[in-house]
Amino acid sequence: MSNFASLTHMRIRLALRNKMFFFFSIVMPFIFFFGYLGFFGKSVPAGAAYFLGPVLALNVMGSFWGLSATIVMFREQGILRRFHVSPVTASDLLASSVVANIALTLPTVTLELLLARLIFHVHTLDNLFGILVLVAIGTMSFACLGLVIASVTNTMQETQVLNQLIWLPLIFLSGATFPLGYLPRVVQRVGLFLPATYLVNAFQQVIVNSASVLSRYTEIASLVFWAILTFFLSMQLFRWEPETKIPRRAKLLVLATAIPFVLLGIWENRTDRILRESQTAFAAFESALDSLRPAVRMTIQPGNAVNPASKSPP
Amino acid sequence: MGNAILQVENLVKRYGDVEAVRGVSFSVEEGEVFGLLGPNGAGKTSTVEVLEGLRARDSGRVSVCGLDPQRDSQALKHEIGAALQSTALPDKLRVMEALRLFASFYRRRRNPEELLERFGLKEKRHAFYNQLSGGQKQRLALAMALVNDPKLLFFDEPTAGLDPQVRREIYDIIEELKRDQKTILMTTHYIEEAERLCDRVAIIDHGNLIALGTPRELKTRSGGTTRIEVRLSKPEPNGTLRNLEGVVDARELDGTYVLHSARPPQTIVSLVKHLEAEGNELVSLEIATPSLEDVFIEMTGRRLRD
Numbered sequence: 001m002s003n004f005a006s007l008t009h010m011r012i013r014l015a016l017r018n019k020m021f022f023f024f025s026i027v028m029p030f031i032f033f034f035g036y037l038g039f040f041g042k043s044v045p046a047g048a049a050y051f052l053g054p055v056l057a058l059n060v061m062g063s064f065w066g067l068s069a070t071i072v073m074f075r076e077q078g079i080l081r082r083f084h085v086s087p088v089t090a091s092d093l094l095a096s097s098v099v100a101n102i103a104l105t106l107p108t109v110t111l112e113l114l115l116a117r118l119i120f121h122v123h124t125l126d127n128l129f130g131i132l133v134l135v136a137i138g139t140m141s142f143a144c145l146g147l148v149i150a151s152v153t154n155t156m157q158e159t160q161v162l163n164q165l166i167w168l169p170l171i172f173l174s175g176a177t178f179p180l181g182y183l184p185r186v187v188q189r190v191g192l193f194l195p196a197t198y199l200v201n202a203f204q205q206v207i208v209n210s211a212s213v214l215s216r217y218t219e220i221a222s223l224v225f226w227a228i229l230t231f232f233l234s235m236q237l238f239r240w241e242p243e244t245k246i247p248r249r250a251k252l253l254v255l256a257t258a259i260p261f262v263l264l265g266i267w268e269n270r271t272d273r274i275l276r277e278s279q280t281a282f283a284a285f286e287s288a289l290d291s292l293r294p295a296v297r298m299t300i301q302p303g304n305a306v307n308p309a310s311k312s313p314p
Numbered sequence: 315m316g317n318a319i320l321q322v323e324n325l326v327k328r329y330g331d332v333e334a335v336r337g338v339s340f341s342v343e344e345g346e347v348f349g350l351l352g353p354n355g356a357g358k359t360s361t362v363e364v365l366e367g368l369r370a371r372d373s374g375r376v377s378v379c380g381l382d383p384q385r386d387s388q389a390l391k392h393e394i395g396a397a398l399q400s401t402a403l404p405d406k407l408r409v410m411e412a413l414r415l416f417a418s419f420y421r422r423r424r425n426p427e428e429l430l431e432r433f434g435l436k437e438k439r440h441a442f443y444n445q446l447s448g449g450q451k452q453r454l455a456l457a458m459a460l461v462n463d464p465k466l467l468f469f470d471e472p473t474a475g476l477d478p479q480v481r482r483e484i485y486d487i488i489e490e491l492k493r494d495q496k497t498i499l500m501t502t503h504y505i506e507e508a509e510r511l512c513d514r515v516a517i518i519d520h521g522n523l524i525a526l527g528t529p530r531e532l533k534t535r536s537g538g539t540t541r542i543e544v545r546l547s548k549p550e551p552n553g554t555l556r557n558l559e560g561v562v563d564a565r566e567l568d569g570t571y572v573l574h575s576a577r578p579p580q581t582i583v584s585l586v587k588h589l590e591a592e593g594n595e596l597v598s599l600e601i602a603t604p605s606l607e608d609v610f611i612e613m614t615g616r617r618l619r620d
Contacts, residue, residue, distance in 0.1 A: 002418060002419075003418070003419050006415055006418040006419070007415075010404075010407070010411070010415055013411070014404050014406050014407065017406040018406065074404070077402045078398070078400050078401040078402050079401070079402050079403060079404060081368075081398055081400075081401045082398060082401045082402070082403065082458075084368055085366055085367075085368060085391065085394075085396045085398060086391060086416055086419045086420075087388060087391045087392055087419050087420065088419055089388075240368070241368075
C-alpha cells in the first residue's frame with residue numbers, strides 16, 4: 001500500500017514537471033473548451049452545456065495517451081528494471097499510474113466546470129459531484145486502456161502509432177467531436193461499439209438533462225467492467241524488461257478488451273436507447289440555437305425582418 | 315571460513331536456443347567481495363539477474379540469503395541491494411527524491427541524508443537525474459543500492475562506460491564498502507578492477523565457470539610466469555617459440571606472440587638469438603607481470619578484451 005502511495009506521488013510530481021503534460025493535459029483541454037463552448041455552442045448556455053460533455057470526454061479520454069507513452073518510455077530506458085529489483089510489484093506500478101492520472105485530471109475538469117458556469121452561464125451543473133464521479137470513472141477506464149497499449153507495444157514509435165489509430169475513431173465516431181445525432185446513421189451504429197460514445201452520452205445526460213449519475217448505470221457499469229478487465233489483462237502482459245517481447249498469443253488476448261463494448265454495442269443497436277437519448281439532446285440543442293435565429297435572420301434577410309427596429313435598405 | 319550467503323549449483327539459463335549460463339557453481343561468503351570476471355556476453359549479467367530474482371532459471375539450485383530467488387523473490391528483494399547495468403531513473407526526478415522514493419519501498423531503511431554525504435552527492439541533492447554526469451549517476455545508483463541496508467549487494471559492471479578518473483572514484487567507494495564488511499557480488503570485464511577489488515574471482519566464459527579463486531591463487535595457478543608479448547617482422551612457424559629457454563607456453567593471438575616464461579631474462583636472450591639465426595626481427599616487445607588476463611588466455615586461448 002505504501003509503495004503504491006509513494007509511486008502515485010512520484011508520478012504526479014513528474015507529470016507536473018513535464019512540458020508535454022502541461023501542453024496536452026492543461027493547454028489543449030482549454031483550447032477545446034473555449035473552441036467548443038464559445039464557437040460551436042455559440043456562447044449561449046444551452047449550446048455551451050451541450051458541448052461541455054464532449055469537451056470533458058476528450059479531456060478524460062486523453063489519459064490513455066500520456067500514460068501508455070510514459071510506461072513504454074520507462075521500460076525502454078530501463079527505469080522499470082530499477083523498480084523491478086526493489087520490492088515494487090507490477091500492480092503497484094500500474095495502479096499508481098491510473099490513480100495519478102485521475103488525480104491530475106480532476107483539477108482541470110473542475111476548473112472547466114467552474115468556467116462553464118462563470119463565463120458561459122451553464123446552470124445545469126447542479127450535479128457537480130456526479131460529474132466528477134463520471135470523470136474519475138472515465139479517466140480510470142481510459143487510463144487502463146493506456147496500460148494495455150503499453151503492454152502490447154515494444155517501442156515508443158509503435159505506441160504512438162497505436163495511440164493514433166485508437167484515438168481517431170474514439171473522437172470522431174463517438175460524438176466527442178461531431179455530435180452523435182448529427183452523424184450519419186451508419187456511423188451512429190458503429191459508434192455504439194465504442195466506450196467513448198457511452199462516456200460522452202453519460203456526460204451529456206448528466207449536464208444537459210440534469211440526469212442523476214445513478215440513472216447512468218449502463219454507462220458506468222460498462223466502463224467500470226471494462227476498466228477491471230483491461231487492468232487485469234495489462235497485469236498479465238506487464239513486462240519490466242525492454243528485451244522481453246510480447247508473445248503473439250498475448251496480442252490475441254488483447255482482443256478480449258473489446259468484448260464488453262461489442263456486447264453492449266449489439267444490445268444498444270437493438271434497443272436504440274443511447275441513440276434516442278443523444279438525438280433528443282441534439283434536437284434540444286438545435287432548437288435552443290433556433291431560438292437565436294430570428295435575430296440572425298434579421299441581419300441576413302432584412303426584408304423579412306419581424307423586428308420593426310431594423311432598417312431595410314432601399 | 316564464514317557462512318555462505320549465496321550458493322549456486324549448476325545454474326543454467328537459456329534464452330530460446332541460446333544457453334547463456336551453462337551449469338555454473340560457486341558460493342559467496344559473508345563479508346567478501348566476489349567478482350565474476352569475463353568478456354561481454356559471457357553470461358555474467360544473466361547469472362546475476364537470476365540471483366536477484368529478476369529472471370527465472372532453467373535449472374540448477376540457487377540460494378540467496380537463505381531464499382530461493384524465484385519462489386521468494388518478494389522477500390529476497392528486501393534483503394538485497396543492486397546497481398544494475400543499463401538502467402535509469404526518470405529525467406525529472408531529483409537525487410534526494412529518488413533516494414527517498416526507493417527507501418520508502420523497504421521495511422529496513424537507511425538515512426538518505428547519510429547516503430548523500432557518503433557518496434558525495436550532497437551538493438546535487440536537488441539536481442534532476444538528467445542533470446547528473448555519468449559518474450554522479452553511477453554514485454547515485456550505488457547509493458540507491460544501499461537504501462535498505464542490504465545483506466548482499468549486487469554491482470553489475472559498476473564502472474562500465476566511465477572514464478578512468480571516475481572509475482577510480484567508484485573503486486574508492488567499493489573499497490570503503492569492503493572495509494565495512496559488506497558482502498558484494500560484482501561483475502566486471504576489467505582485469506584491474508577484479509584484481510584490485512575482489513577477494514575472490516570466478517572467471518566466466520561462454521556461460522562456463524573456467525577458474526575460481528583469489529586473484530593471487532589464480533595468478534600462481536597459471537604458473538606464476540611472466541607474460542612476454544612480441545611482434546615480429548615475419549611470421550614464426552608454429553611451436554618454435556615454445557622451445558626457447560624458460561618458456562612454458564607460447565601462443566599466437568591476432569599477430570602477437572604471447573609467451574609465458576618462468577625465467578624471463580633467459581627467454582629474452584634466447585629469443586633474440588633465435589630471431590637473428592632465422593633472419594627475423596623484433597617489432598615490439600612487452601613484458602607484463604602475471605595478471606588474471608594470463609589465466610584467461612591460458613584457459614581460453616583468447617584475450618579477455620577483444
